[in-house]
Amino acid sequence: MKTILTIVALLAATQVSAFGRMSMSDCTQSWEVFNLLMNEGDRDDPRLGAFVRVTPQGWCAVRGSDPAFATSRFDEMEWRAEEISRFVDDGIPPLALEFRISGLDPDEMEAGDISTNRPPLTLSATLRQIPAAGQVIVERAELASDAGDVIAGSMVFERLFLSSKSMMQVSIGSVTYKAGLFEMSLSGEYENPFGFNGKLAMRGSPEAQRRAAFDLISRLPDGFVDDASRAELTGFAGELPRPQGSLDLALDSETGFGLVKVGTFAAMGWVDMVENGGLDVLLDGMTLGADWSPTTGQTD
Numbered sequence: 001m002k003t004i005l006t007i008v009a010l011l012a013a014t015q016v017s018a019f020g021r022m023s024m025s026d027c028t029q030s031w032e033v034f035n036l037l038m039n040e041g042d043r044d045d046p047r048l049g050a051f052v053r054v055t056p057q058g059w060c061a062v063r064g065s066d067p068a069f070a071t072s073r074f075d076e077m078e079w080r081a082e083e084i085s086r087f088v089d090d091g092i093p094p095l096a097l098e099f100r101i102s103g104l105d106p107d108e109m110e111a112g113d114i115s116t117n118r119p120p121l122t123l124s125a126t127l128r129q130i131p132a133a134g135q136v137i138v139e140r141a142e143l144a145s146d147a148g149d150v151i152a153g154s155m156v157f158e159r160l161f162l163s164s165k166s167m168m169q170v171s172i173g174s175v176t177y178k179a180g181l182f183e184m185s186l187s188g189e190y191e192n193p194f195g196f197n198g199k200l201a202m203r204g205s206p207e208a209q210r211r212a213a214f215d216l217i218s219r220l221p222d223g224f225v226d227d228a229s230r231a232e233l234t235g236f237a238g239e240l241p242r243p244q245g246s247l248d249l250a251l252d253s254e255t256g257f258g259l260v261k262v263g264t265f266a267a268m269g270w271v272d273m274v275e276n277g278g279l280d281v282l283l284d285g286m287t288l289g290a291d292w293s294p295t296t297g298q299t300d
Contacts, residue, residue, distance in 0.1 A: 019058075019080045019081070019082060019096065019098060020058070020080075020082070021054075021058030021080075022054060022058055022059060022060045022079075022080050022081070022084070023054070024052075024054055026060065026081075026084050026088075027052045027053070027054055027060030027061075028052050029084075029088045030060065030079075030081070030084050030087055030088055031050070031052050031060065031062065032048055033087060033088055033091065034087075035047050035048050036048070037091065047068045047069070050062050050066050050068040050069070051063070051066050055078065058080065059078040059079065059080050060078065060079050060080060061076055061077065061078045061079075062076070062077050063075070063076050064076060064077070064103060073103070073104065073105045073108055074101050074102065074103045074104055075102045075103025075120070076101070076102050076103065077099070077100075077101045078099065078100050078101075079097065079098065079099040079100075080097075080098050080099075081094035081095075081096060081097045081098070082094055082095045082096040082097075083095045083096075090164070090165070091165065092162055092163070092164060092165060092168065093129065093162045095128065095129055095131075096126070096127065096128040096129070097125075097126070097127050097128075098124075098125070098126045098127075099124065099125060100122060100123065100124035100125075101122065101123045101124075102120070102122045103120050103122075104120060104121040104122070104123060105120065105121075105195075106118045106119075106120075106121055106145070106193065106194060106195025107195060108195070109194070109195035109196060110195050110196075116190075118145065118147075118190050118193055118195065119145050119146035119147045119190075120145070120146050121143055121144065121145050121146075121194065121195070122142075122143075122144050122145075122146075123142070123143050124140075124141070124142050124144075125138065125140065125141040125142070126138075126139040126140050126141075127139065127141075129160075129162055131161065131162070131163055133158075134158060134159050134160055134161045134171070135156060135157065135158055135160070136156075136157040136160050136162070136175075137154075137155075137156055137157075138153065138154055138155040138156075138157075138180075139154060140152060140153070140154050141153055141154075141155075143194055145190070145193050145194065147187055147189055147190060147193065148185070148187050149185065149186050149187055149189075149190065149193040149194065150183070150184070150185045151182075151183070151184045151185075151194060152182070152183050152184075153180055153181065153182040153183070154180060154181050154182075155177065155179070155180035156177075156178040156179050156180065157175055157176065157177055157178065158175070158176050158178050158256060159171060159174045159175050159176055159256070160172070160174075160175040174258070175258070176253065176255075176256030176257055176258045177253055177256065177257040177258075178252075178253055178256055178257075179250075179251070179252045179253065180250075180251045180252075181248075181249070181250055181251075182248070182249040182250075182251065183246060183247070183248050183249070184246065184247045185245075185246045185247075186242075186243050186244060186245065186246075186247075187244060188239075188242040188243060188244030188295070189242070190242070191241045191242050192241075206240065206241050209240045209241045210237055210238060210240050213237035213240055214234065214237055217230060217233050217234055217237060219279055220233075220279065220283070220288075221279060221280045221283055221284075223283075223284075223287075224279075224283040224286055224287060224288055225287070225288045225289075225290070226289075229288060229289050229290040229291075230290075232247075232290040232291050232292040233290050233292070235292045235294070236290075236292040239294065243294070244294060244295040245292060245293050245294035245295045246292075246293045247290065247291070247292050247293075248290070248291045248292075248293075249288060249289065249290050249291075250288070250289040250290075251286065251287075251288050251289075252286065252287050252288075253285060253286045254285040254286070254287070255285045257285075257286060
């Protein structure tokens with residue numbers, strides 16, 4: 001409950017204004033700066049001359065069918081922002097940003113050369129910052145498949161100041177994750193419908209996947225997850241590899257979960273961390289609430 005109230009209060013505080021319409025100049029200039037940053041200042045990059053348009057709804061947009069994106073696989077990329085001049089003039093994030101990319105291929109997100117019949121994905125997110133408080137709010141980030149599978153989350157980050165490049169560099173080492181709400185709705189039609197990299201997706205036979213999930217859940221520290229939430233996670237794991245239903249998670253950090261801490265344990269590797277008791281240290285001060293709601297009347 002504490003996590004839910006924290007998230008709701010912070011999100012409500014940020015939603016003070018709607019996004020305005022983007023001008024053609026805003027769209028063209030922000031696109032050029034984005035590409036220069038991504039391509040290390042290569043002004044000969046053909047994507048700088050890509051056709052940028054303004055949609056009737058006031059979004060900036062580029063189409064994946066443009067020749068400049070011959071090696072990219074998406075249908076359309078759209079974005080809009082508040083105070084985009086911060087990004088255009090100084091290369092720092094705008095006060096708020098909303099974007100969506102449709103027509104992504106889940107097979108492109110897999111490790112190795114894998115071809116499946118999974119439907120396309122759409123990635124979207126709305127982000128907003130509160131400069132005076134040093135907070136960055138992910139109001140909602142969502143990855144959805146055309147089959148109806150959805151994974152989404154809302155998160156709060158603290159101690160992150162984005163007023164200038166120097167402040168960004170100084171605060172990046174102190175930024176902490178504070179709280180978040182996450183949801184995953186699965187139809188059960190596709191295994192690993194979001195095409196996550198093989199390091200994140202469970203592999204093997206259905207029995208092997210369930211055993212691996214049960215083993216991980218059993219290793220979660222008692223202070224991190226209570227018995228009721230552990231039972232909910234176990235129920236979800238029991239439906240692998242194609243669960244049908246909705247999994248809701250509330251992840252809270254009492255003291256703030258720092259990126260430095262994440263980096264330290266990332267060097268260990270996930271398997272070593274689990275096998276050698278690193279989860280107790282990594283998850284200290286964090287709590288997880290879980291609720292699994294299977295779809296009624298599902299069949300094997």
